[in-house]
Amino acid sequence: MVGTKKSERILLRTYLPRRQLRLSSHQGFSLIEIAVVMVIMGLILTAGITFFRSSILGTKLSTTKTNLDNIKNSVINFAIANGRLPCSDNGVTPGYSNPAIPGACACANPPCSVPYKTLQLQLPGGKDSFGNVFFYDSSYDNAPGTGGLTNTTADTFCGVLYEYMTNSTVPPIPARPIPYVTDATNNGYSVAAVVISETSIDNVFNVPAPPAPSLMGKNLGPHVAANSRSYEMANAANGIAYGDLVAEVTYGDLYNKACNSQNTRLAVFAPAAGNFSVRIGGTCYPITNINPAYLTIGQTMEYHSTCIDCTCLTNTYTYQTLSNTDWNPAAPVNPRDGKVNANNTDH
Numbered sequence: 238m239v240g241t242k243k244s245e246r247i248l249l250r251t252y253l254p255r256r257q258l259r260l261s262s263h264q265g266f267s268l269i270e271i272a273v274v275m276v277i278m279g280l281i282l283t284a285g286i287t288f289f290r291s292s293i294l295g296t297k298l299s300t301t302k303t304n305l306d307n308i309k310n311s312v313i314n315f316a317i318a319n320g321r322l323p324c325s326d327n328g329v330t331p332g333y334s335n336p337a338i339p340g341a342c343a344c345a346n347p348p349c350s351v352p353y354k355t356l357q358l359q360l361p362g363g364k365d366s367f368g369n370v371f372f373y374d375s376s377y378d379n380a381p382g383t384g385g386l387t388n389t390t391a392d393t394f395c396g397v398l399y400e401y402m403t404n405s406t407v408p409p410i411p412a413r414p415i416p417y418v419t420d421a422t423n424n425g426y427s428v429a430a431v432v433i434s435e436t437s438i439d440n441v442f443n444v445p446a447p448p449a450p451s452l453m454g455k456n457l458g459p460h461v462a463a464n465s466r467s468y469e470m471a472n473a474a475n476g477i478a479y480g481d482l483v484a485e486v487t488y489g490d491l492y493n494k495a496c497n498s499q500n501t502r503l504a505v506f507a508p509a510a511g512n513f514s515v516r517i518g519g520t521c522y523p524i525t526n527i528n529p530a531y532l533t534i535g536q537t538m539e540y541h542s543t544c545i546d547c548t549c550l551t552n553t554y555t556y557q558t559l560s561n562t563d564w565n566p567a568a569p570v571n572p573r574d575g576k577v578n579a580n581n582t583d584h
Contacts, residue, residue, distance in 0.1 A: 393575030
C-alpha cells in the first residue's frame with residue numbers, strides 16, 4: 238500500500254478482524270435456539286393435528302346423529318304407511334327387511350342391521366360415518382300370530398300399540414314386551430324400536446373394553462340374564478360408560494304420529510265357528526272367527542252369541558282400554574295382536 242500512512246495501516250489491521258467477527262456471529266443459530274424453535278413447532282403441529290382430528294370426529298358425530306334421526310323418522314313413516322314396523326336386515330337380502338315367516342322377524346341374535354333399502358335411505362352399506370353398520374331392533378315375537386308391532390295391519394296397529402303404551406314400565410321386567418332400554422341399575426322402559434350407532438371404536442369416547450359394556454348398544458347389567466334385548470337409554474349413551482349412540486322409537490312417537498281415537502281400535506272376533514253378532518254404535522255386525530268387527534276405545538259393544546242379526550243379547554261391554562290380559566307375566570302369555578273374542582276373552 239504505497240503512500241499509506243503507518244497509522245492507517247494499523248487502523249485497518251485492527252478494524253477488519255473485528256468486523257469479520259461480527260459478521261460470523263450472524264451466519265447461523267445455536268443448538269439451543271434450534272431446539273426451542275423445534276419445540277414450538279411441535280406444539281403448534283400437535284395442536285393443529287388435535288384440532289383437525291377433533292373437527293373430523295365432530296363432523297362424523299354430527300352426521301351420524303342426523304342419520305339416526307333420519308332412520309327413526311323413516312321407521313315411523315314406514316309404520317304409518319304399512320301398519321307395522323319393519324323387520325331388521327338379517328343379512329339374507331342385505332339392506333332389506335327380512336321376515337322369515339309372515340308376521341315374524343328373523344334375527345337370531347338381536348340387534349341386526351337397519352333395513353336401509355326398505356326404508357329408502359341413502360346410507361351406503363347401511364353404515365354410519367365411522368364405518369360401522371347401523372343396528373336395529375324392533376318389537377316382534379318369533380312365532381307368527383303371537384304379537385309384536387311387526388305383526389300388525391293398518392286395522393290393528395294402533396290397537397296393539399295402545400296396549401304397549403299402557404304396559405311399558407321396567408322393572409320388573411315383563412315376559413314381554415321387548416326390546417327395552419335401561420340404565421346400569423335396570424331402571425327403564427320398553428320401546429317400539431331402537432337404532433344404534435357404535436360410533437368410533439378407537440376409544441375417542443372413552444369406551445370401556447368389552448364386555449363391560451359392549452358395543453351394539455347392549456346394556457350389560459344384572460338384567461341381561463333375563464333378556465338380552467336390553468339396550469342403552471338414548472340419554473345415557475355416548476358418555477363415560479358407553480361409546481354408542483342410540484335413538485329410541487318410543488310408543489309415544491308412533492302413537493302421536495300414526496294414531497288417534499278413531500283408528501285405535503280392537504278387532505272383535507267370534508269365539509268359535511257359528512252364528513255371532515255385535516252391535517257397535519247402533520249398527521249390527523255379524524262376525525265370525527275369521528272376519529271381525531272393530532271397536533274403538535270408549536265404545537260400548539253388545540254381544541249376541543247365537544244369531545247374526547243382534548236379536549239374542551248375551552252381554553254388554555264398554556271398552557275404555559284394550560285387554561290387559563295380554564300382559565299377564567304368568568304362563569300363558571297371551572299374544573298382543575289387537576284381537577279379542579267377542580265374549581271378552583283374548584282371541
